[in-house]
Amino acid sequence: MKLTRALPLATLAAAVAAACQAQAQTEITVATVNNNDMVIMQSLTEEFETQHPDIELDWVVLEENVLRQRLTTDVATGGGQFDVMTIGTYEVPIWAERGWLTPLDDLPADYAVDDLLQSVRDGLSHDDTLHALPFYGESSMMYYRQDLFDEAGIEMPEQPSWEEVRDWAGQLHDPDNEVAGICLRGKPGWGENMAFVSTLVNTFGGRWFDEAWNPELESPAWQEAIGFYVELLGDYGPPGASSNGFNENLALFSRGNCAMWVDATSAAGKLYDPDESDVADRLGFAPAPVAETPKGSHWLWSWALAIPASSEKQEAAETFITWATSREYVELVGETEGWTSVPPGTRESTYANENYQQAAPFADFVLEAIRDADPTDSTLEPTPYVGVQFVGIPEFQSIGTQVGQTIASALTGDVSVEQALQTAQRATERTMQRAGYLD
Template sequence: MRTPSRRRPRATLATAAAGTLLAPLISGCWAGAGGAGSGGDSLNVLMVNNPQMTELQKLTAAHFTKETGIKVNFTVLPENDVRDKISQDFANQAGQYDVATLSNYEIPIYARNGWLHAMNGYVAADPAYDERDVLKPMRQSLTGDDGKLYGQPFYGESSFLMYRKDVFAAKGLTMPAHPTWRQVAALAAEADGARPGMKGICLRGLPGWGELMAPLTTVVNTFGGTWFDKDWKARLDSPAFEKATNFYVGLVREHGESGAAQAGFAECLNNMTQGKVAMWYDATSAAGLLEADGSPVQGRLGYAPAPVQETRSSGWLYTWAWGIQHASRNPDKAWKFVSWASGKGYEQLVGDTGGWSNVPAGKRASTYERAAYRKEAAAFQEMTREAIESARPDNPGVQPRPAPGIQFVGIPEFTDLGTKVSQEISAAIAGRQSVGTALKKSQALAERISEEYEGR
C-alpha cells in the first residue's frame, strides 16, 4: 500500500517546475547572459543546429534582412546545449535572445511560466501569414493553457514505419495498409536474415527521454498503458505498460539491430541507409534523408502508418517552432522574423534555391498542395501529412491523461524522469536486467512525481 501524498502548495510546485528546467545549468558556471541584448534594427536568435536551420541562417541576410533592414544575429548550438541555454535565458528573462527554437514540449510549459510573448495579436494583424493554413495539431500543440498561441512551427513531424519494398517482394511479404504491432513483429521475424547481415527491424534503444522513450511511449499508448492516470497515479507497473515494454524489448532483442542499447535516431538512419535492417519505426522526417539524391536506398522504401494495437493511430507529434521571449526588446521585429521563417514565402524560397525535398514541411496544409513538393516527396508526403493530422496529443491512448503529450508527458519533470526510466529500459535491452526489474525501479521514480501532482 502506498503512503498518502505529501502535497506542496501550488506556488511551491511552480517554483519547483521552473527549477527543473534550470537543473542542467546548476552544475555549470554561469554569471549571467553575456553581451548586450538586441535593439534597434537587430535581433538575436538562438537555434538548434539541424540542417534546415543552418540553411535558414544562410538565406537570412540576402532575403529577410535585405527586405526588412533587420539584421539577425544567430547563435547555433547542438540540441542539448541549445535547450540548456534557452532555459537559462528565458527562465531569467534576461532578454539576450529575442527568438529561440522551442519544441511543442517546452512551449506550453514556458507559456505557463510567463516566459513567452503571445502571438495572437500578430497573427490577427497579419492575414498574409495565414495561421489557418498551419495544420491543426501543430496549432494546438503550441497553444498555452490560456488558449493563446505562443509558437509558430518551422517544421513538423510524426512517426511511421519505413520498410524495404524490394526485400519484402523477394521474401513474398506484404505490409498491411494499417499494420498492428503483432503483424510487424511477425514481419520482422520473416525479414530477419533476408540478406546477409540484415536484421528485421531497427528500434531506438539509446537512453534519453527524446530517444528510446519517444517510440516506446507510443507503443505503451497503443497497448493501453500510460505513465500517469487522470489522478496523477504512476502506472509504470500496470499490466499494459509492462506488456508494451516486454513487447518492445523482446522485439528489438530478437530481431533488432546489433548494439540496440546504444542505437538512437542517427544509428537507425545509418542502419537503414546501409541496408542492415529491413524495417524502421521512427520520425517521418527521416524519409526525406532516405529518399535524398545519393541515398543507397532511394526509391526502394515503402511507408506505413505507425503500428497500432488498441488505438486507431499511434504516431507521435513533434515540431521545432519559434518562440519570442517575453522580455524581448523588439517583439514586433521578432514577429517579422518568425512570420518570414514559418511562412509560405520561405518555403517557396527553399524550393526555388535548394529543391522542394529540402523544404521544412509538416506544418502547412498548402505545402501538400504544391505540385512541385508533391512530385519530389511523392513517396512519403501524403503519409506524413496523414500521420501529423491524426496525432492526438490530448488523447493518445485509451484513458484520460492529466497532461498533454504523445511521446512525452507535458510537465517540466519529464526530462529527468524520462531519461532515468530510459536508462533502466535500455539496460533491459542490453540484457543487464529484466523488464520487470527495470519497471519496478521506474515506478518508484514516477511515484515521486505523483506525490507532487496528486490532488491538483
C-alpha cells in the first residue's frame, strides 16, 4: 500500500487561505479618460492590488468625448457596467440630484476631507455631501516659449490681453520651422473646444443665456469672440487645428511646435518634466488672457472618481477611490514618478509639500488660479446658471456638443462665423423650449 505524506499544517493553512482569497477577490471596473494623470494611476495598479489583495482592477480607458457618452448612457439607464466613473464638476451635482451617484458621507478619518481644496469640494457636492472624490483639479493658464519671446524681444506682462496675444502670434508664427504662433482647442465637444471657447466668450463680455434663459449666441460678444478665435487659429494656428483637443495640443507644445498655448493648468507638470517635454527648460507661464473683462477668463474643473448607484461592488469601489485620491497616493506618485507628476489642484497638503514646491515653479500660481475662478460670477452680465466653462444644467451636454460642432465648422471654413452662430442659436432655442425653459 502506498502512503501519501500529509502536508505540514502551515502549508495547508496557506493553501486554504489562498483559495479563500481567490474566491473572495472582487473585480471592479474603472472607467477613466486617457489623460496623463490617469495613465499614471493605471500604471500603479500593482501597487494598489498589493495593498488590497482582495480587489482586482479592470480598466476601461477612453478618449474624453467617448468616455462622457459611454458613462452618461450607462448611469442614466442604470446599466451597472462600471463600478468607478471618472466624471467632473459638471456631471456630479446633476447626477447626484437624480440619485445616480453614491453619496460619500462616511469616509474614513484618515482620508482627511478637510485637506481638499474648498472650491473643488463644493463643485463635487450636492446638498453639502460629496458625491465624488477629486483626482485632480485645474483652472486654465497660458504657456509660452520663453526662448522665442526673448529672441523676438517680447516681454510678458503680468496680465496678457487677447489683442497682445494676436500680435505675438503673428511675430512668432514660423510654419517653415513647424512652429505655430498659437495652439488652441479646436476638436468639437462641450468639454473640448467649448471649454476654451466659453472662457473666451466670457472675457469678451458674452454669456450663454440671459436671466430669462434666452440663448445669446448671436450677440455682438459671441460674434466678436468667435470671429477672433477663427481668425487667430486660421492665421497662426497649426495645421488641422479643428482636430486638436487637450491631448493633441499638449503633444504639440511639448515637442516645441507651439509658441503659445492656452489650456488647462494640469498640463504644467508634464511640460516641466524634462523626460516628457522638449521645452521644459524654456517654458514660461502667465494667466489666461483677457479681453473686455477678466470675469470668466479661466475655468474651474476637477476630474473626479465617483461610484454609480448601480454598482454592486460599492465597498471595494470606495476602497479604490479613497486610495487614488489620498495624500498617500500623492506621496506615492511623487516618489515613483517625480513630483511634477503628482495630481494637482486637490489638496492643501500638496501645495504645502516642500518637494512639490521645489519641483513645480508653477505651484502657487496654479493654486491661486483655482481659488480665483468663481462659477457663481463668471460673466460680465448676470446669468441664471452656475459654471465658468459650462452651464450647470442637464441640457448643456447636448447643447455644448452641438454648438461645438458648429464652431468647428466655422474653424474649417465650411460655414461663416455668422452662419455657425445662427445655426447654434436656433438649435439651442429649440432645446431650451423642449426642456421647458422658454415659452
